[in-house]
Amino acid sequence: xxxxxxxxxxxxxxxxxxxxxxxxxxxxxxxxxxxxxxxxxxxxxxxxxxxxxxxxxxxxxxxxxxxxxxxxxxxxxxxxxxxxxxxxxxxxxxxxxxxxxxxxxxxxxxxxxxxxxxxxxxxxxxxxxxxxxxxxxxx
Amino acid sequence: xxxxxxxxxxxxxxxxxxxxxxxxxxxxxxxxxxxxxxxxxxxxxxxxxxxxxxxxxxxxxxxxxxxxxxxxxxxxxxxxxxxxxxxxxxxxxxxxxxxxxxxxxxxxxxxxxxxxxxxxxxxxxxxxxxxxxxxxxxx
Numbered sequence: 001x002x003x004x005x006x007x008x009x010x011x012x013x014x015x016x017x018x019x020x021x022x023x024x025x026x027x028x029x030x031x032x033x034x035x036x037x038x039x040x041x042x043x044x045x046x047x048x049x050x051x052x053x054x055x056x057x058x059x060x061x062x063x064x065x066x067x068x069x070x071x072x073x074x075x076x077x078x079x080x081x082x083x084x085x086x087x088x089x090x091x092x093x094x095x096x097x098x099x100x101x102x103x104x105x106x107x108x109x110x111x112x113x114x115x116x117x118x119x120x121x122x123x124x125x126x127x128x129x130x131x132x133x134x135x136x137x138x139x
Numbered sequence: 140x141x142x143x144x145x146x147x148x149x150x151x152x153x154x155x156x157x158x159x160x161x162x163x164x165x166x167x168x169x170x171x172x173x174x175x176x177x178x179x180x181x182x183x184x185x186x187x188x189x190x191x192x193x194x195x196x197x198x199x200x201x202x203x204x205x206x207x208x209x210x211x212x213x214x215x216x217x218x219x220x221x222x223x224x225x226x227x228x229x230x231x232x233x234x235x236x237x238x239x240x241x242x243x244x245x246x247x248x249x250x251x252x253x254x255x256x257x258x259x260x261x262x263x264x265x266x267x268x269x270x271x272x273x274x275x276x277x278x
Contacts, residue, residue: 004252030169086174113143
C-alpha cells in the first residue's frame with residue numbers, strides 16, 4: 001500500500017511550495033464542491049485513509065476535511081490531469097463542503113453585472129464548529 | 140460593461156503572482172474538463188468576450204482557449220468560491236478540452252495501486268494543431 005502510494009506521488013507535479021490544487025466533486029451528482037490544496041502528506045493520507053485530506057495554507061497543517069465539523073468527504077477516486085499538476089477528487093460529501101454551511105463553496109455567480117448569491121446555507125455555520133475550535137477556513 | 144467587470148475583479152483574491160486557479164466544468168453534464176489559471180486580463184477577456192480565456196504560465200501570455208485548435212469554451216457562467224480565491228467556469232466545450240485529444244484533462248484515475256487510463260482521445264492530437272503552431276500546453 002505504502003509503496004503503491006509512492007508510485008502515485010511520483011506522477012504528481014507539486015509546485016515550488018510542494019502543493020498541487022485539488023478540486024472536489026460529488027461523485028454522483030457532478031457538483032463541484034470546493035478547491036483546496038494538497039501536499040505529499042495530504043495525498044498519502046487521502047489514499048491510505050479513504051477520505052479527503054488537504055493542506056491548510058492558512059493554518060500550515062494537514063487538514064482532514066470534516067475533522068472539526070463532521071462534514072467528511074469520503075474518497076471515491078483520485079484523478080490526475082494530463083500535466084500531472086492538478087488533482088480531481090471524486091468524493092461522497094457528508095453534509096456540506098463550505099464553511100458557510102452551503103453545500104458548495106462556489107455559491108456566487110456573476111449575473112447581470114453583479115455577484116449573485118446562488119445558494120443559501122443548509123446548515124447554520126455556528127452549529128458546524130464548537131466555540132473552542134480553530135477559526136475555520138473551510139469545514 | 141467595463142465598469143461592471145472591475146466590480147467583478149474586486150472580489151477575486153489573486154495570489155502573489157496575480158493568478159487564481161480556474162476550473163472549467165461542462166455546464167450540462169457536470170464533467171470537470173480542466174484546471175487552468177487566470178489573471179486579471181484573463182477574467183476581463185472571458186467576461187467581455189463570452190469565452191474562456193486563461194493565462195498560460197508556460198507561454199506567459201493570454202490564452203484564448205481554442206485559439207489554435209478551435210476547441211473553444213463558450214462561457215455560460217463564472218462563479219467564485221467563498222474565499223474569493225478559486226473560480227469555477229461553467230462552459231460549453233466545443234470538441235475536447237485536453238491537448239491529448241481527450242474530452243477532459245482528468246483522464247487518469249488511481250485504481251488498484253496504479254494510474255489507470257480512463258478515456259481515449261476522441262480527436263487525434265495531431266489534427267488539433269497545425270505544425271506551425273506554438274507547442275501547446277492544452278488546446
